[in-house]
Amino acid sequence: MSEISNQIKLAARTEGSQTTEVAIGESVKVGGKPVVIIGGPCTVENAEQMEIVASKLKGSCNAIRGGVHKPRSSPYAFQGMGEEGLDILQSMSQKHGMPTVTEVMSVEQLAACDEKADMLQVGSRNMQNFELLKALGKANKPILLKRGLSATIEELLLAAEYIMAHGNPNVVLCERGIRSFDSFTRNVLDLGAVVALKQLTHLPVIVDPSHAAGKRELVADLARAAIACGADGLIIECHPEPEKSVSDARQALSLEDMVELVESIKPIAAAVGRSVAGEVEQKRKVTVVQGIGSQNAGRLTVRRGNARKCARG
Numbered sequence: 001m002s003e004i005s006n007q008i009k010l011a012a013r014t015e016g017s018q019t020t021e022v023a024i025g026e027s028v029k030v031g032g033k034p035v036v037i038i039g040g041p042c043t044v045e046n047a048e049q050m051e052i053v054a055s056k057l058k059g060s061c062n063a064i065r066g067g068v069h070k071p072r073s074s075p076y077a078f079q080g081m082g083e084e085g086l087d088i089l090q091s092m093s094q095k096h097g098m099p100t101v102t103e104v105m106s107v108e109q110l111a112a113c114d115e116k117a118d119m120l121q122v123g124s125r126n127m128q129n130f131e132l133l134k135a136l137g138k139a140n141k142p143i144l145l146k147r148g149l150s151a152t153i154e155e156l157l158l159a160a161e162y163i164m165a166h167g168n169p170n171v172v173l174c175e176r177g178i179r180s181f182d183s184f185t186r187n188v189l190d191l192g193a194v195v196a197l198k199q200l201t202h203l204p205v206i207v208d209p210s211h212a213a214g215k216r217e218l219v220a221d222l223a224r225a226a227i228a229c230g231a232d233g234l235i236i237e238c239h240p241e242p243e244k245s246v247s248d249a250r251q252a253l254s255l256e257d258m259v260e261l262v263e264s265i266k267p268i269a270a271a272v273g274r275s276v277a278g279e280v281e282q283k284r285k286v287t288v289v290q291g292i293g294s295q296n297a298g299r300l301t302v303r304r305g306n307a308r309k310c311a312r313g
Contacts, residue, residue, distance in 0.1 A: 008157045010164040011171070013202045019232065020202045022142045022170045025099030025118040028062045030172050031204035034277035035269050036233035038101055038206075039258050040065035042248040043078065044085035047092075052240045054096040056255040060262040062277045063118070064092065065101045065235055069109055070247060071125050078246045083112055090116040101144060101235070107135045114139045124148050124176060124211075127159050137166020144235070146174040146208065153193055157201060172204045173197060174235065175226075177212030186214025186251070189222050191229045198230045206233035210251045216242065219253060220261045227268045233277075236261070 021031040030036045039061040040053055054064055068085030070078065081088070089100045099118035104110055105126060113120055119142050126132055127148035136143050143163055147156045160171045175194050177187025189212035197205045209222035223234050238258035239245045245252050253261065266276050 007154065008161055008201070010169070011157050011160045011201045011203055013200060017202050019198075019204055020169070022172050022204055024063050024101070024142060025093075027097065028099055028277065030206065031232050033273075034275045034279065035227055035231065035265070036063070036206070036277045037061045037262055037265070038063045038065050038233065038235040039238050039262075040101075041067075041239045041245060042237050042252065043067045043070055043246050044081055044088055044102075045246055047088045049240060050088050050092045051095075053238070053255065054092050054098055056240075057238070057258065058096055058098060059278070060259045061098070063099045063101055064089070065121075065237070067103050067247075068113075069103055069105045071103075071105055071123055072247070086112055086116045093118065104132070104136070107132055110135055110139060114141055117141065119144055119172075122146060122159075124151075127151055127156065130162060133159060133162035134166045137163045137168045139168055142170035142172060143168060144172050144174055144206075146176050147178065147190075147193070149179050149187070151178070153196055153200070157197075160201070160203060172206060172232075173201070174206050174208055175212075175231075176208035185212065185218065187212045189213070189226075191225060194226065194229055194231050204232040205230075206235055207231045208235045210235075210237040210248070210253075214251050216251055216253050216257075219251065220257075220264065223261060224265060224268050227265055227274070228272060230272070234265075 019031040021029045023029050028036060039057050044050060044066040066089050068080045068082055070080040089102060093100045101119040101121055102113060102117045103121040103123050104113045120139060121144040124146045145160055163171050175190055177189045180188040194205055207226035209219045213219050213222055237248060237251055238253040238255055240255055242252040242254055243249055269276055
């Protein structure tokens with residue numbers, strides 16, 4: 001298959017194998033026919049913010065993202081709410097029935113995140129934090145592994161191999177852009193890597209167009225392109241008031257734009273033989289309701305017929 005496949009053992013796709021489906025919480029699976037949409041703010045700021053996010057995105061997104069431990073380039077920037085933010089995420093998840101995704105930066109943070117979040121994210125800066133990867137191998141929750149800023153495809157797969165070799169098979173890969181000489185976009189979204197990964201590994205692959213672009217006006221088109229080339233899902237930053245976001249404000253979508261983006265993805269998914277997660281279930285509900293309506297109409301017709309017979313008698 002490839003010159004790097006013989007170094008990848010647990011994560012390698014074998015001939016004829018299907019993409020592994022990884023569960024996030026009880027209701028969402030990544031890697032099947034439906035593409036999964038994860039949306040939410042870069043950072044959990046307060047309970048009111050997350051309540052607005054969940055209320056608006058429920059029905060459009062399948063899971064909510066929100067950082068409580070933030071790796072920032074400047075030591076003076078906001079570093080996240082920590083365990084208080086975890087409690088907000090957990091409460092929101094229980095109320096709205098939406099699983100949560102949050103970043104783990106160190107082994108010390110793992111126990112609390114493993115207990116309260118539904119999926120644990122390894123950020124790009126920690127993709128080769130090998131002690132963290134080993135510890136995540138013993139975690140109970142699925143792992144979202146983001147590609148490093150300058151990591152090769154082989155390095156990303158070997159990072160996944162670390163987690164799997166230490167006992168956790170539930171890994172989802174994330175292409176989030178790699179560094180380039182061009183500063184117009186924050187990073188360069190490597191969609192070629194998405195296509196290659198789908199051939200090299202059985203692990204699901206999702207795309208983060210927010211960090212790749214760094215500019216909200218580029219996010220939607222990149223998101224649609226990602227689905228067109230085979231990504232199993234998207235993770236996108238959005239905020240009730242994007243300009244007031246405490247981190248990465250420039251790349252955050254409004255909640256209204258996020259909902260519109262999800263709608264715009266549906267025909268793209270259909271064109272490549274997929275659907276948006278939750279869409280099929282919604283259609284089933286509509287069909288059931290229509291079916292019930294038809295049955296009631298039938299009963300009403302029978303009753304009217306009986307009434308006419310009685311009148312004639």
